[in-house]
Amino acid sequence: DGGITQSPKYLFRKEGQNVTLSCEQNLNHDAMYWYRQDPGQGLRLIYYSQIVNDFQKGDIAEGYSVSREKKESFPLTVTSAQKNPTAFYLCAASGLLTGELFFGEGSRLTVL
Amino acid sequence: QKEVEQNSGPLSVPEGAIASLNCTYSDRVSQSFFWYRQYSGKSPELIMSIYSNGDKEDGRFTAQLNKASQYVSLLIRDSQPSDSATFLCAVMGSGNTGKLIFGQGTTLQVKP
Numbered sequence: 001d002g003g004i005t006q007s008p009k010y011l012f013r014k015e016g017q018n019v020t021l022s023c024e025q026n027l028n029h030d031a032m033y034w035y036r037q038d039p040g041q042g043l044r045l046i047y048y049s050q051i052v053n054d055f056q057k058g059d060i061a062e063g064y065s066v067s068r069e070k071k072e073s074f075p076l077t078v079t080s081a082q083k084n085p086t087a088f089y090l091c092a093a094s095g096l097l098t099g100e101l102f103f104g105e106g107s108r109l110t111v112l
Numbered sequence: 113q114k115e116v117e118q119n120s121g122p123l124s125v126p127e128g129a130i131a132s133l134n135c136t137y138s139d140r141v142s143q144s145f146f147w148y149r150q151y152s153g154k155s156p157e158l159i160m161s162i163y164s165n166g167d168k169e170d171g172r173f174t175a176q177l178n179k180a181s182q183y184v185s186l187l188i189r190d191s192q193p194s195d196s197a198t199f200l201c202a203v204m205g206s207g208n209t210g211k212l213i214f215g216q217g218t219t220l221q222v223k224p
Contacts, residue, residue, distance in 0.1 A: 031210050040120070042200060042214040043156070050210065058211070090155055099144040099204040099212055103155040 003027065006091050006104035013078070013085070013111050021076045021107045023091035029102075030095065032074040036060060037088040037106075046089075049074055078109060086111045115139060116203050118215035126223055131188040133218050135201030138182065144204035145177055145184045146212065151197045160186060191222040 004025045013019045025032065031050045035043040045058030049068040063082025068074055078085045088108050092101040116137045125131045133147075144163055148156035162168045162175040162184065174187040184203075188195055198219045202212040 033211070035214075040216070042116075042216040043212075044214075045211060048209070048211060056209075094210055099146060099202075099210055100158055100161055101146075101148075101156075101202075101212060102158065106155045 004091055004093055004102060004104035006089075006107050009105065009107060011107060011109045013109060015111060016080045018077055018079050019109065021078070021089055021091075021109070023074045023076065023104060024072055025074075025091075025093045025104075026072065027093055027102065028071070029093035030071070031093060032068070033092045033094075033101065034058075034064070034066065034074070034076045035090045035092065037090060043090065046076065085109055115205075115213045116201055116215040118199075118201050118218045120216055120218060122219040122221050124221045124223060125191050127191060127193060129191050129222075131191045131195070131220055131222070133186040133188075133199050133201075133220065135184045135186075135215055136182055137184070137201075137203045137213075139203065139206055139213075140179075140182065141206045142179075142182075142203045145175070146202040146204075147173075147175060147184075147186045148200040148202060148214075149197045150200060150217065156200055188220075191220075193222045193224050196220055196222050 007022045033048040034046040047066040049055035065077045091104045147160040150156040160175040172189045176185045198217040200217045201215040
């Protein structure tokens with residue numbers, strides 16, 4: 001099936017731990033994005049990448065890091081520097097410049 | 113002023129009625145506009161995109177765009193209880209990055 005696969009769906013983290021969220025796509029889309037969603041809120045952009053080995057900060061990049069070593073993969077690391085990491089994390093992909101984002105099923109991170 | 117604004121609702125309509133969802137945006141140079149539907153606990157799903165002034169129809173959905181007024185709307189005809197969800201308006205930011213800016217979403221409740 002074509003699409004975007006995020007893992008894990010649910011993740012619990014202790015304070016002070018780094019965690020990495022996986023995002024893989026087989027849509028052959030150039031651009032990939034990470035958004036964060038808090039309850040009752042819209043989506044806020046964390047990082048995005050338009051091409052392999054290149055990525056840019058979004059509006060709320062502090063405390064997060066990413067890599068784009070392969071076109072298919074765009075993992076997000078939530079570091080211990082992120083003060084309020086409990087949220088729903090959404091990975092998306094699009095063809096360049098179309099703006100039509102296709103989302104994975106999301107990863108729900110809870111800090112204990 | 114928020115870049116993309118929506119009334120958070122909830123908007124409650126009876127089954128079979130027309131639901132009207134509204135969105136305003138602040139960046140005059142925006143060219144691409146999208147509506148996403150998000151069921152509770154799920155990821156957003158693209159339902160409409162619109163790029164030109166006027167109406168665009170797809171089944172029971174009609175998107176309307178007025179760039180002069182910086183206004184985009186979504187009409188849902190013959191609303192069904194299964195339409196109950198949060199609808200997110202998204203606008204492509206300037207600079208040809210493909211980034212979308214999301215409103216906070218309007219929750220729609222369709223009552224049988």
